[in-house]
Amino acid sequence: MELLDRYLKAVKFWLPSEQKQDIVAELSEDIRSQIEDKESELGRQLNDAEVEAILKKGGPPMLVAQRYLPQRYLIGPALFPTYWMVLKLTWLCFYGPWLVIVVGLKIFASFGAAHAGAAATGMFEPFFRSLFIQFAVVSGVFALIERSHANAEFLKSWNPRKQLKVRDPNRVPRSSSISELAWYVMLLLWWVNVLRIPAISGVNITMAPAVLRLYWPILVLIVCQGTIDCVNAFRPRWNPRRAALRGIVDALSFLVVGYFLLIWVQGGTLVAVTGAKLASAEIAAAQKAITYGWSVVLLIWAAASYAARTVQDARRAANKPPIPQNWALRMLVGD
Amino acid sequence: MTQGNTNENGVLLENLRLELRRGCLVLAVLAELRNEQYGYTLRKGLAERGLEVDEGTLYPLLRRLESQGLLASEWREEDKRNKRFYKISRDGKLVLKQLLAEWQGIGLSLEEILKESGHGTS
Numbered sequence: 001m002e003l004l005d006r007y008l009k010a011v012k013f014w015l016p017s018e019q020k021q022d023i024v025a026e027l028s029e030d031i032r033s034q035i036e037d038k039e040s041e042l043g044r045q046l047n048d049a050e051v052e053a054i055l056k057k058g059g060p061p062m063l064v065a066q067r068y069l070p071q072r073y074l075i076g077p078a079l080f081p082t083y084w085m086v087l088k089l090t091w092l093c094f095y096g097p098w099l100v101i102v103v104g105l106k107i108f109a110s111f112g113a114a115h116a117g118a119a120a121t122g123m124f125e126p127f128f129r130s131l132f133i134q135f136a137v138v139s140g141v142f143a144l145i146e147r148s149h150a151n152a153e154f155l156k157s158w159n160p161r162k163q164l165k166v167r168d169p170n171r172v173p174r175s176s177s178i179s180e181l182a183w184y185v186m187l188l189l190w191w192v193n194v195l196r197i198p199a200i201s202g203v204n205i206t207m208a209p210a211v212l213r214l215y216w217p218i219l220v221l222i223v224c225q226g227t228i229d230c231v232n233a234f235r236p237r238w239n240p241r242r243a244a245l246r247g248i249v250d251a252l253s254f255l256v257v258g259y260f261l262l263i264w265v266q267g268g269t270l271v272a273v274t275g276a277k278l279a280s281a282e283i284a285a286a287q288k289a290i291t292y293g294w295s296v297v298l299l300i301w302a303a304a305s306y307a308a309r310t311v312q313d314a315r316r317a318a319n320k321p322p323i324p325q326n327w328a329l330r331m332l333v334g335d
Numbered sequence: 336m337t338q339g340n341t342n343e344n345g346v347l348l349e350n351l352r353l354e355l356r357r358g359c360l361v362l363a364v365l366a367e368l369r370n371e372q373y374g375y376t377l378r379k380g381l382a383e384r385g386l387e388v389d390e391g392t393l394y395p396l397l398r399r400l401e402s403q404g405l406l407a408s409e410w411r412e413e414d415k416r417n418k419r420f421y422k423i424s425r426d427g428k429l430v431l432k433q434l435l436a437e438w439q440g441i442g443l444s445l446e447e448i449l450k451e452s453g454h455g456t457s
């Protein structure tokens with residue numbers, strides 16, 4: 001019976017301590033009865049292969065033990081769709097653009113350099129670290145919600161009247177047009193120097209010469225984006241001509257943002273910091289920090305958004321329906 | 336039909352069969368345990384009546400039904416071996432009665448549905 005004892009020991013390992021003895025005693029009794037029945041049928045003792053066949057029929061020890069345990073989830077089936085949607089949203093809206101744009105530009109910028117491969121590989125390290133932390137944080141938060149049973153209350157308060165309306169993909173929500181218009185008005189006022197960032201005494205922050213080279217094209221693009229939003233607010237349905245116009249503006253905006261990102265990945269700066277009391281190392285650090293902040297927070301998102309919008313605009317201009325939008329794409333496109 | 340499709344259908348059928356049997360098994364176990372029995376004889380009894388069930392399914396089910404108060408159990412020595420004997424409780428009998436009524440209702444409805452769609456069982 002050495003095989004049986006080994007099997008029972010393996011099952012016992014996976015069982016909760018307070019039930020180990022009880023479950024194993026009952027399981028042992030059942031298997032011994034099966035062996036006895038078989039032996040009386042054959043009129044002899046079973047050999048190891050025959051005992052093995054009986055044990056195999058019972059299933060692997062871990063699986064047998066697992067059937068005695070209550071079903072446990074880190075994130076249960078009720079909460080899982082929301083959890084999955086949040087993960088997808090962050091992947092599609094942040095990590096997707098990050099991977100495509102930053103890594104792509106880095107590889108492009110280091111192309112032909114002596115250590116191009118190493119530079120490209122080095123970009124993946126912070127990316128995967130950040131991806132892992134994001135995954136762990138989102139999973140942890142949802143696991144806590146699962147444990148606290150907060151999702152039960154959320155599901156109980158379900159009401160068919162609270163469900164989202166079915167969207168017409170060619171309709172522009174007024175709220176989007178107005179909020180986008182407000183954003184472009186602010187951007188325009190800042191660009192023409194009417195609206196200023198609160199000044200730090202003794203420090204002067206201006207645009208870097210590389211950025212100012214595109215002063216007029218950027219001004220025209222901001223005005224065009226704002227004008228389209230203004231028209232959309234009053235005529236909230238896309239027509240092919242307006243979609244084509246915005247497609248062109250979005251494609252040009254994408255190129256401008258891409259140019260800024262290229263400056264960043266090549267180690268350049270988007271701003272020029274001056275100050276009588278600042279050392280040159282401090283100036284360089286401040287310029288680098290501002291450029292990094294703008295690029296990571298704003299420009300990657302903007303590039304992904306303009307690229308996605310260009311695709312949607314091109315489809316509308318060609319009288320095709322836009323790509324069916326899920327939450328992630330809608331957030332990216334701003335529709 | 337390809338080999339892959341046949342295998343997929345086989346797995347699908349097996350899963351559906353298990354799903355269908357799961358509910359029936361509770362009913363069968365409660366009904367069988369109107370007479371006190373220990374696990375192995377219960378399993379043999381069910382198998383003889385055409386309802387084969389492996390130990391990995393039966394014993395966890397017995398424990399669940401006991402924790403729900405539908406069964407009672409006690410360890411006793413028989414043939415020089417310790418065995419756990421199960422019997423249906425008073426609550427279990429009540430639940431069994433209600434489940435049987437439900438089962439019969441489902442049977443009648445299903446028969447009606449199958450008759451209407453021309454897939455009569457007879």
